[in-house]
Amino acid sequence: MTTQQDIPGRTVYIVSDGTGITAEALARSVLSQFNLTFSRIHIPFVDTLDKVRQAKDQIQAEREKTGQLPIVFSTLVIPELVTELRKADALHLDVIQTFVEPLRAELGISPKEEIGLSHQNMESLEYKKRIEAINFTLEHDDGQSNRNLEDADVILVGVSRSGKTPTSLYLAMQYGLKVANYPLIPEDFERGHMPKALQPYKNKLFGLTIQPERLAEVRNERRPNSRYAALDNCRYEISEAEGMMNLENIRYLSSTSKSIEEIATAILSNLRSY
Known part of the structure; x- marks a missing residue:
């Protein structure tokens, strides 16, 4: 029988096209429910294909090194970037996409899919x-x-x-x-x-x-x-x-x-x- 002590710690990647504060807050809240050791790695400002490929390669290297699925919390909003990140062999938890798709279906309109909307209007x-x-x-x-x-x-x-x-x-x-x-x-x-x-x-x-x-x-x-x-x-x-x-x-x-x-x-x- 597997006990809690037998379960190794996991590496958690927090990937965002901004500061990552939202993803970090959610990850902290969710992971607190599990009495395990998690090593968190933050990768902020992933707002281009080059940057998301670097993040993907880093996550994939972790998978190959440890033999375990890394856990990825992400708040990327551009579908092209999300698709690229998901090429990494990991457990992907898309914070934005989880809510955007049901809302798209219910509201009948498409989201803007623009980076940084929640942090715009700094002079507001x-x-x-x-x-x-x-x-x-x-x-x-x-x-x-x-x-x-x-x-x-x-x-x-x-x-x-x-x-x-x-x-x-x-x-x-x-x-x-x-x-x-x-x-x-x-x-x-x-x-x-x-x-x-x-x-x-x-x-x-x-x-x-x-x-x-x-x-x-x-x-x-x-x-x-x-x-x-x-x-x-x-x-x-x-x-x-x-x-x-x-x-x-x-x-x-x-x-x-x-x-x-x-x-x-x-x-x-x-x-x-x-």
Whole structure:
């Protein structure tokens, strides 16, 4: 009987006519369902026949070297390139074609089959909004500025190292949201209320908390053996921060076991329902 330990790891090729972000995201999500070792090789900007032939030859060489079918996630949109890539002996998972063909049949029209349509219109309002959001978020990281807080879509609060900065940047980059974030510090706990600058914007506040043990681990990576990273101090800060957020009726969630994507989705859901 074959066991999981008997199954060798596989090489996964992520081939795209652009950056490969879409294919990478799908590959990561799908492959996470299998408890195996995967070696991922990215081949971006495959937008000509010469480039796709090079990719095909590389994949075919892997097949001949290992005797196993390489796994290929691709987002090529030009049929001629797709056909050429498929000449490699591999398991081909065409991210775009899987959806384009059923839509072609249902809608009764042909797709444009042009490279880079999803990344065009760099001067569009949406793109400008995202750049403005990133600039705003960087300016308002870690309580650096109180300017224009009325323009913030959301203001994240929580103790230091609870995940505010990466979550803020993710929301700005992916969703074009202007996000400020503020650390809650011992002085705030002594005063018993949120920083004065935030009080007019309570409807925009969202809190992040974290398990004290995890917080101590994270802080020890930054300041080993410090009071800042001591477990008893982490427990104190988390207890005080959660107590303050409960008292002031601020929505919050724990970042302990959640990815940035999960945290951002939860925040977006809360914003829409508020």
